[in-house]
Amino acid sequence: MVVRSGFWHNLLHISFIFLLLPQCCFCGSDLDTLLILKKAMIGPQGSGKDDWERSSHNYCSFSGVSCDHQSRVVALNVSSLHLFGSVPAEIGLLNKLVNLTLADNSLGGSLPREIANLTSLRLLNISNHLFSGRFPGEMTELEVLDAYINDFTGQLPVDQLVNLKKLKHLDLGGNQFTGEIPGNYSMIQSLEYLGLNGIGLTGKFPSSLAQLKNLKELHVVYNKFEGGLPELGTMESLQVLDMVNCNLNGTIPISLGFLKNLRALDLSNNELSGEIPESFSKLKNLILLNLCENNLYGQITPELSGMVSLTALDLSYNKFTGEIPESFSELKNLSLLTLSSNNLYGQIPNFIGDLPHLEALLVSENNFTFALPESLGRNGRFKDLDVSGNHLLPA
Numbered sequence: 001m002v003v004r005s006g007f008w009h010n011l012l013h014i015s016f017i018f019l020l021l022p023q024c025c026f027c028g029s030d031l032d033t034l035l036i037l038k039k040a041m042i043g044p045q046g047s048g049k050d051d052w053e054r055s056s057h058n059y060c061s062f063s064g065v066s067c068d069h070q071s072r073v074v075a076l077n078v079s080s081l082h083l084f085g086s087v088p089a090e091i092g093l094l095n096k097l098v099n100l101t102l103a104d105n106s107l108g109g110s111l112p113r114e115i116a117n118l119t120s121l122r123l124l125n126i127s128n129h130l131f132s133g134r135f136p137g138e139m140t141e142l143e144v145l146d147a148y149i150n151d152f153t154g155q156l157p158v159d160q161l162v163n164l165k166k167l168k169h170l171d172l173g174g175n176q177f178t179g180e181i182p183g184n185y186s187m188i189q190s191l192e193y194l195g196l197n198g199i200g201l202t203g204k205f206p207s208s209l210a211q212l213k214n215l216k217e218l219h220v221v222y223n224k225f226e227g228g229l230p231e232l233g234t235m236e237s238l239q240v241l242d243m244v245n246c247n248l249n250g251t252i253p254i255s256l257g258f259l260k261n262l263r264a265l266d267l268s269n270n271e272l273s274g275e276i277p278e279s280f281s282k283l284k285n286l287i288l289l290n291l292c293e294n295n296l297y298g299q300i301t302p303e304l305s306g307m308v309s310l311t312a313l314d315l316s317y318n319k320f321t322g323e324i325p326e327s328f329s330e331l332k333n334l335s336l337l338t339l340s341s342n343n344l345y346g347q348i349p350n351f352i353g354d355l356p357h358l359e360a361l362l363v364s365e366n367n368f369t370f371a372l373p374e375s376l377g378r379n380g381r382f383k384d385l386d387v388s389g390n391h392l393l394p395a
């Protein structure tokens with residue numbers, strides 16, 4: 001009995017300390033918070049949070065949890081655990097969190113306002129959920145905000161985002177946002193990655209985004225913009241420009257050829273017309289150029305062989321005419337050449353057979369004549385040939 005009362009006495013004593021000490025220096029409080037989170041973010045049996053138990057004192061070794069020297073939780077990763085339910089307000093108590101990854105579950109509802117208490121947060125990954133309501137983003141230390149695929153609606157958020165001076169990675173794609181891309185996203189000068197895929201945004205693509213000098217990747221596929229491509233030639237860091245199926249019309253601006261760091265340019269499935277600007281010959285780092293399914297026309301000019309790094313070139317389903325330039329023999333790294341459904345004619349030049357990396361030659365529905373190069377297929381990699389709808393004879 002003595003032992004037992006001593007036990008209860010100690011327990012009461014401990015609880016008392018618990019209440020008195022400010023939460024910042026008592027390790028127990030983060031344990032309580034984690035257990036509240038476990039209850040609100042419900043998982044199926046064996047969800048991967050099974051080791052989150054009060055009896056296990058060292059919550060810093062819970063799966064997905066990392067702590068600092070004061071045993072405060074600094075990183076929480078509960079991605080892909082089939083969780084449903086919601087994020088409770090108590091998340092705001094984990095105010096030393098630096099990384100919060102909830103990605104790839106089925107949590108829904110609004111994110112609690114208290115998430116703004118996470119003033120040290122640098123990474124917030126809530127991709128692949130059913131979140132709706134108020135969009136988060138007041139945390140001034142944020143560098144990464146990934147909200148890809150959720151149920152957020154209304155205009156794209158502005159006020160929560162434009163004051164984030166450290167934000168590098170922003171993904172809002174796959175949500176139910178409407179309206180235009182806010183021109184004042186140009187204020188987020190730290191941005192390196194902007195993802196707005198598959199939203200159905202309308203309006204003109206804002207030319208102010210050309211001021212994002214640090215932007216490396218712009219992904220805006222499947223939107224319904226009005227008018228053409230803006231002048232983006234000042235985006236000196238841009239490496240990837242991905243604007244597939246964006247309802248773009250007009251011509252390709254010459255200034256795109258000034259983007260010296262460009263590695264991938266995909267403007268396929270738009271209404272672009274006119275010729276490929278000769279300035280593209282300066283894109284020495286371009287690896288992928290996809291212009292298929294537009295209304296582009298004119299000759300494929302010999303100068304385009306200046307794109308010496310090209311491994312994939314797709315000009316299919318346009319109205320190009322003329323011959324394949326001999327200068328393309330300089331495109332030594334070419335692995336995929338797709339020119340189907342144009343008005344090209346002449347011979348398939350012999351050098352095509354000698355390209356060391358060529359894997360596919362797709363030139364159907366043109367007006368090519370004579371025979372295929374004899375050396376085609378000798379590089380040991382070649383596997384895909386379509387020459388149907390031409391006047392070629394077998395070699």
Ligand SMILES: *[C@@H]1O[C@H](CO)[C@@H](O)[C@H](O)[C@H]1NC(C)=O
Nearest residue numbers: 066074075076098099122123
């Ligand atoms: C947060 O994530 C970043 C990148 O994913 C990583 O480099 C960093 O070490 C993480 N920080 C903590 C406290 O876990």
Ligand SMILES: *[C@@H]1O[C@H](CO)[C@@H](O)[C@H](O)[C@H]1NC(C)=O
Nearest residue numbers: 064077078079080099101125
């Ligand atoms: C989070 O955990 C998942 C699954 O264990 C892992 O694949 C992923 O790399 C982790 N992410 C981070 C940012 O630590």
Ligand SMILES: *[C@@H]1O[C@H](CO)[C@@H](O)[C@H](O)[C@H]1NC(C)=O
Nearest residue numbers: 089090091092093094114117
């Ligand atoms: C959030 O911060 C506010 C103001 O600092 C504080 O009053 C509130 O208790 C905090 N709430 C949570 C859940 O962190």
Ligand SMILES: *[C@@H]1O[C@H](CO)[C@@H](O)[C@H](O)[C@H]1NC(C)=O
Nearest residue numbers: 079103104125127144146169
């Ligand atoms: C967010 O998490 C998902 C799922 O784990 C992952 O695929 C994605 O790359 C993460 N986003 C960032 C910016 O790290």
Ligand SMILES: *[C@@H]1O[C@H](CO)[C@@H](O)[C@H](O)[C@H]1NC(C)=O
Nearest residue numbers: 158159162182183184185187
């Ligand atoms: C963003 O731009 C819109 C329209 O030009 C303007 O009404 C709004 O005040 C701007 N917001 C900020 C935070 O600059």
Ligand SMILES: *[C@@H]1O[C@H](CO)[C@@H](O)[C@H](O)[C@H]1NC(C)=O
Nearest residue numbers: 225226227228248249250251
């Ligand atoms: C582009 O489309 C818009 C409507 O979205 C139209 O007003 C404009 O005339 C078109 N411009 C060209 C060059 O076809």
Ligand SMILES: *[C@@H]1O[C@H](CO)[C@@H](O)[C@H](O)[C@H]1NC(C)=O
Nearest residue numbers: 284285307308309310332333
């Ligand atoms: C061709 O590819 C190789 C290997 O990927 C690379 O080292 C080389 O720089 C490329 N050549 C050009 C001209 O881009």
Ligand SMILES: *[C@@H]1O[C@H](CO)[C@@H](O)[C@H](O)[C@H]1NC(C)=O
Nearest residue numbers: 342343344345365366367368
């Ligand atoms: C192919 O060339 C012939 C003449 O040589 C021309 O009549 C025909 O229109 C051309 N077809 C295409 C699809 O360009």
